[in-house]
Amino acid sequence: MIFERAARREFAQAAVGISVALLAILTSTHLIRLLKEAAGGRIAPEAVASLLGFAALNFMPILLSLTLFVSILLSLSRVYRDSEMVVWFSSGLPLTGWIPPVLRFALPIIVAIAAVSGFLAPWANSSSAEYRERLSARSEISQVSPGAFREVKKGQRVFFVEGVGDDGTNVGNVFVASYQEGKLGVIMSDSGFQETAGNGDRFVVLEHGRRYEVEPGSPAFKVMEFERYRARVEDGEPASSAPSPKGMPITQLVLEDSNVARGELLWRIGLPVSALILCLLAIPLSYVNPRAGRSANMLIAILIYAIYNNLLSVSQAWVVQGKMSFWVGVWAAHAVMLLPLLALFYKRIVVRMPWQRWGN
DSSP: OHHHHHHHHHHHHHHHHHHHHHHHHHHHHHHHHHHHHHHTTSSOGGGHHHHHHHHHHHSHHHHHHHHHHHHHHHHHHHHHHTTHHHHHHHTTOOGGGGHHHHHHHHHHHHHHHHHIIIIIHHHHHHHHHHHHHHHHTSOTGGGOOTTSOEEETTTTEEEEEEEEOTTSSOEEEEEEEEEETTEEEEEEEEEEEEEEOTTSOEEEEEEEEEEEEEOTTOSOEEEEEEEEEEEEEOOOOOOOOOOOGGGSOHHHHTTOOSHHHHHHHHHHHHHHHHHHHHHHHHHHHTOOOTTSOSSHHHHHHHHHHHHHHHHHHHHHHHHHHTSSOHHHHHHHHHHHHHHHHHHHHHHHHTSOOHHHHHHO
8 A cells, every 4th residue: 555655646746747847838839829819810819818728628638648648657667767666576566566556546537537528628619619709799999909900891891000008999090991882991090099979889989080982993082081080880790600519518419410429429538548548558668678768668658649649530530521430430549559558568477577587
């Protein structure tokens, strides 16, 4: 029991460090992508934090699975490097004696992976999609980012502002191009602001500017100067779309019979099962020759993880395309990965290491 508690404590310490590092890498990558969208005016700057939180929940099952695999692998590799495994084998204990402590450490994390992939990640996907739809339906001027051109109403109107005040209502050096009733209109103004009428209608008021109006193909155009120009702005209607299988909880996904739903269900079932097989694979993969390099087993482990993840993705794609039955896809990728698992345990147990033969 003392040994098992020490082993699980070492697994947990490695898992904490690895999960923090992986979370920092994944969130930083996604944050850069969201900031690029915000700078381009495709999303509002205040939406970055919320969308980043939804994305973090979405990739959490992959992060937990990889954390579990690497933490067990690194901890057992340390046991080999410090020659503690020599003492283990000399005491007559087999390599399979590591399976119970590994499973007791891994099972709560595997349950968490199943819960997140089955319920939390779909909720994050649907909430993110709904949030983006609400943002796209906001008023035109609220979607404008300083220094970037912004198309609204499917290109019928283009906004550009050089600067936005701290309160978010005042703008400076405004350019608006619109196409209405076969005529192209361009408005340039030194400044502007938003105001709300007593009945709740909202307007953007431009000051000290000009309006140019021309009909394409005609040399005639109009130029109008104005002191104040008021234009009404409205919120659009959120785009209605059919619910995506990625946003369905697993209890609802089971009732769907489309290929897309079957493929999504296959992926969610595969994540916790793959995490279980990977943590068992980490036991024989952790072997390190103290006299050789330390990175060989890690490179092999990364390659195996990439192959496993790609097998799951290919199985999902084939089920979606109708090339593979769902029931075949459920076990095919895992059966393929069970072969190296059994082969590695056979190599480490039956084809014994030299010190194990000497110990006998």
